[in-house]
Amino acid sequence: MNTTTHTVFRRFAAGAVVVLLGAYGTLSRAADASAPPTMPAPPAGMYQIEKSHASLQLRVNHMGFSTYTTRFSRFDANLTFDPSNIPASKLVATVDAASLQMDEAPKMCVDIVQGDKFLDTKKYPKIVFRSEKIRMTGAKSFDIVGTLELHGVTRPLVLNATYNGGYPGMADMDPHARIGFSAHGSFKRSDFGMGYAVPAPGTTMGVGDTIDFSIEAEFSGPPLATAASKAH
Numbered sequence: 001m002n003t004t005t006h007t008v009f010r011r012f013a014a015g016a017v018v019v020l021l022g023a024y025g026t027l028s029r030a031a032d033a034s035a036p037p038t039m040p041a042p043p044a045g046m047y048q049i050e051k052s053h054a055s056l057q058l059r060v061n062h063m064g065f066s067t068y069t070t071r072f073s074r075f076d077a078n079l080t081f082d083p084s085n086i087p088a089s090k091l092v093a094t095v096d097a098a099s100l101q102m103d104e105a106p107k108m109c110v111d112i113v114q115g116d117k118f119l120d121t122k123k124y125p126k127i128v129f130r131s132e133k134i135r136m137t138g139a140k141s142f143d144i145v146g147t148l149e150l151h152g153v154t155r156p157l158v159l160n161a162t163y164n165g166g167y168p169g170m171a172d173m174d175p176h177a178r179i180g181f182s183a184h185g186s187f188k189r190s191d192f193g194m195g196y197a198v199p200a201p202g203t204t205m206g207v208g209d210t211i212d213f214s215i216e217a218e219f220s221g222p223p224l225a226t227a228a229s230k231a232h
Helices: 003-034 107-114 225-231
Strands: 045-062 066-072 075-081 090-096 126-136 141-150 153-167 176-188 210-223
Touching: 045 176, 075 210
Parallel strands: none
Antiparallel strands: 045 066, 045 075, 045 210, 075 090, 090 126, 126 141, 141 153, 153 176, 176 210
């Protein structure tokens, strides 16, 4: 390559770099402009579960053949929450024991689960969880230490939970603060006096003792400040 050609090539390469850097800067600014603004944190206060965006699922081993999955369809929860002080949170959740959904299950099985061998829903219509303390395990993950009242027995229970975020509300669309959580845990039903059909040691013939559960929940809280001011 002669000197003239080499010089021209270097100038072309330098110009191409400048063009590319300019294009990158333009694209970066466009991406920043199109990115959604950061949402302010939700306020501290009392929150009520928003039932249309909440679920409570349970899983249990069935004879070693499958993990049977079911759910409760009626439940309620009240939460005192401050995103800047999560350990100060307080939670009380209540489940209607008769709302366990057993899709396509034979009536005989439904009667057994609702009867005195399992939930005994007529005698014990409510299942209640009450928090006692919060242990942070990460920036937004924590253990909710509390008690579970089930089948007339109250025992300790820990929920492993994650705070998924929230916002203070959206005018004309969602004028209340909203927060969301995911949680899971497990317990042995025999600890709550429901040992019927637990498999004998070394076998899987029956219904597993361990109940795994998962919770997805959104909560609605204090009204948006602008909405509250308009109301006065």
